[in-house]
Amino acid sequence: xxxxxxxxxxxxxxxxxxxxxxxxxxxxxxxxxxxxxxxxxxxxxxxxxxxxxxxxxxxxxxxxxxxxxxxxxxxxxxxxxxxxxxxxxxxxxxxxxxxxxxxxxxxxxxxxxxxxxxxxxxxxxxxxxxxxxxxxxxxxxxxxxxxxxxxxxxxxxxxxxxxxxxxxxxxxxxxxxxxxxxxxxxxxxxxxxxxxxxxxxxxxxxxxxxxxxxxxxxxxxxxxxxxxxxxxxxxxxxxxxxxxxxxxxxxxxxxxxxx
Numbered sequence: 001x002x003x004x005x006x007x008x009x010x011x012x013x014x015x016x017x018x019x020x021x022x023x024x025x026x027x028x029x030x031x032x033x034x035x036x037x038x039x040x041x042x043x044x045x046x047x048x049x050x051x052x053x054x055x056x057x058x059x060x061x062x063x064x065x066x067x068x069x070x071x072x073x074x075x076x077x078x079x080x081x082x083x084x085x086x087x088x089x090x091x092x093x094x095x096x097x098x099x100x101x102x103x104x105x106x107x108x109x110x111x112x113x114x115x116x117x118x119x120x121x122x123x124x125x126x127x128x129x130x131x132x133x134x135x136x137x138x139x140x141x142x143x144x145x146x147x148x149x150x151x152x153x154x155x156x157x158x159x160x161x162x163x164x165x166x167x168x169x170x171x172x173x174x175x176x177x178x179x180x181x182x183x184x185x186x187x188x189x190x191x192x193x194x195x196x197x198x199x200x201x202x203x204x205x206x207x208x209x210x211x212x213x214x215x216x217x218x219x220x221x222x223x224x225x226x227x228x229x230x231x232x233x234x235x236x237x238x239x240x241x242x243x244x245x246x247x248x249x250x251x252x253x254x255x256x257x258x259x
Contacts, residue, residue, distance in 0.1 A: 006191050007034040007057065007159060012066035013216075014052060026052050028216035029066070034159075037189045041202035044212030044220075045252055050195040053217070054161045057193065058082050071158050080108055083152030083190075087164040089144040091136040097123060098132040101150045108155065115154060122150035125184060142173040149184070159191040167197065175233075178204060182231055199252075203244045204231055211251045220251050 009032045016024045026049045034040055042050050055061040056068060059078045068075040070082070083104075091100045101119040102112045123132055126146040136144055145165060152160055166174040178201060185192060196202050202209045209223040223244055227235050235241050 004036050005033045006036040006038075006071055007193075008032070008067075008069045009057075010067045010069075012056065012063045012068060014049075014056065014061065015064045025216035027056070027063075028218055030218055031066075032210065032219060034191060034193065035207075037191055038207050039185055039192045039194070039205055040208055040210060041194045041196055041206040042210045042212065043196060043199060043202045043248060043252065044217065045214055046197070048212050048214050049217035050212060051163050053212075054084075054163050054193060054195060057159075058084055058161055080155055081158040083155065083157035083160045085145075085148050085152045085160070085162045085165045087167045089136070089141075089148040091144055091147060093136050096133045096135055097128060097139070097147045097150075100136070100147055101154050103151060104155050118156075119150065119154050122153055123147070125187070126150050126180065140173075141169055142177055145169065145177060146180070149181070153184075153188065153190070157190065159193065162192060162194040164195050164197065166201070174198075174201070179231075181205070182229075186230065199245050199248050200236060200241075202248065203227075203241055204236065209244070209248060211248055221247075223247060 009030055012027055012030045013025065014027045016026060018024065042053065044050055052061065056063055057070070057075065059075045059082070070079070092103070095103070098116070098119055101122060102115060105112050105115045120132060123129060126149055128143060128146055131139065131143065139147070148165070166177050169177065182205060194205060203225055206225050209225060211220045211223065212218070213220045225244055227238070227240055
C-alpha cells in the first residue's frame with residue numbers, strides 16, 4: 001500500500017433543504033485522507049450519512065462547503081475513474097452477465113469489443129467462468145453481486161465505492177463474498193471505500209475503520225486494524241480483533257445514547 005493520499009475530503013459539509021425550506025445538515029466539516037490502495041470501511045448508526053458520503057466522493061452529489069480531491073483533481077461530477085457497487089446488484093434483466101459487465105464501457109462511448117477480454121477475465125476472477133451468457137434470473141443473489149463487482153472494475157477505476165454490497169445476502173454468502181472481495185483486492189489493489197452495518201465485517205476487511213457520528217456526520221474516530229494479511233476466519237477469535245470491534249461498538253453506542 002502506498003503512503004500517498006489518493007482521496008482527500010477537506011471540511012466537507014452537505015446541507016439539504018426540504019420542501020418547506022427547512023435545512024438538514026447531513027455531513028458537517030468532515031475531513032478524511034485515504035491512501036492509495038487502502039481498504040477503508042465506514043460504519044455508524046443508520047441514517048448517519050454513510051451512503052451520502054459515498055455519493056459525494058462519486059460526484060453524484062456536490063458538497064455545500066469544503067472540497068473533495070481524487071487523484072490530484074477536484075471532484076466536480078461523476079468520473080470514469082470511480083467504480084460503484086450498490087447493495088442491490090442493479091443488473092439489466094435482458095442482458096447477459098457479460099453484457100451487464102460491459103455496460104459502463106457503453107456509457108463511456110468506448111468500443112465494447114476492446115474490453116470483452118477484460119470483462120471475461122473479471123468474471124473468471126469472481127468465480128463466474130462459464131456464466132458469461134447467463135441472464136440475471138438464472139443467477140443467485142451472490143452471483144449477481146459478483147457480476148456487479150465485475151462491472152464496477154471493468155473500466156479499471158482508481159477507486160471502488162461499495163455501499164453495503166453484501167447487506168441483502170444470507171450470512172454464509174456474505175461471509176464467502178467478503179473473502180472473495182479480499183482476494184480480488186489483493187490481486188487488483190484498488191483503493192476501496194466500503195460502507196457496512198456489520199462491525200465484524202468492517203474489521204475483517206479494513207486497513208482502517210472510519211467510525212461516523214450520528215447526523216450531522218463527522219468522523220468520530222479512525223481505528224487502525226493491524227491484523228496481518230491475508231485475513232482469515234480464525235482472526236475473528238483473536239484478542240486484536242475483539243479489541244477493535246469492542247472499541248467501535250463503544251463509540252457507536254455511546255454516540256447513540258448521547259442523541
